Amino acid sequence: MHPSLPIRRERRTTTSRPGKQGGAALYVALMILILLALLGIAGMQVAGLQERMAANYLGVNQAFQAAEADVRLRECFIEGVVNRDGACAAGATAIQQICDDGFDATNWAAEMSTDVPQVNRVNVRAIGPCISGNSELSMGTGPVNEDPNPVYQVTVYATNAAATANAAVDTIFRP
Template identity: 40%
Template sequence: MKLSSMTSHSQRGMALLVSLVFLLLLTLIGISSMQNATLQEKMAGSVTLRNQSFQSAEAALRIGESAVQVDTYTLPVCSGTSQCAPPAESSSIAAAGFNSTSGVTWIAAGTGFYGVQNIGTTLTAVNVPSNTSATLYRVTAVGFPGTSRNSRSVVESIYAKY
């Protein structure tokens, strides 16, 4: 009888200690899961914004290409290295209007902008009949998701008109 009473005396409080350790482990797992869920939600939101800005830029690009397709569309040939290069302001443009550095007039289209540059004529354009002169236009479009200006996509195409 003495032996059994000594064993129960030495184990008093051990169940409380073990349950507190398990509770601590479960709390740490719960906190980690919440942080992971928050991170995944932020990543999903970022992907959504990226897709929206890309679709906006793609829509503005198609509007710009449609403007160039019109038979009466004319634009002077760009001059100099800075005006014939892709417009550098596409990474910072926030409003429609003329940019004197690149010589591009930015036009609002939906939730984005597009600009067109006449980069000259050529006889060797792709998908144009041989020995046919084609005027090349660079159409650059910038898209934003809704009213946000933090996320942007820039797309560009070369349009050959003959």
């Protein structure tokens, strides 16, 4: 090397061009995070809705089971009255013997639901005389002699324990 010549050092610098790298990876990652967050929110809403639906189903089922149990108790009582053995005295209830009162179980249950909902309601009717022609012309009195065709209509309105759901069961019972 000659002392009078300056030493040249080449420097290689890499400069990034703003046109080629614009942070696209950051934007894609943010979009994916937003989509995942929306999926999570939708999943939470669906889970909450399903939980409320399950709770409502449970309440309605409990109300129906309460009404069904009450109907079976009243039917057992009627069986005890007909057979004169006094079975199921805990289900004792008044048995109506009126044929022409226009009783409609659907309207009766609707009226019960507007009443105090925590109390179960029962309506028992002896409809055998009404359908077998074993009643007098007045159609509002009981049979003259014992009905050879005992048929009863038992209607029960019940709620679940929390009084959030109600159910009505209407049966025709022949002991």
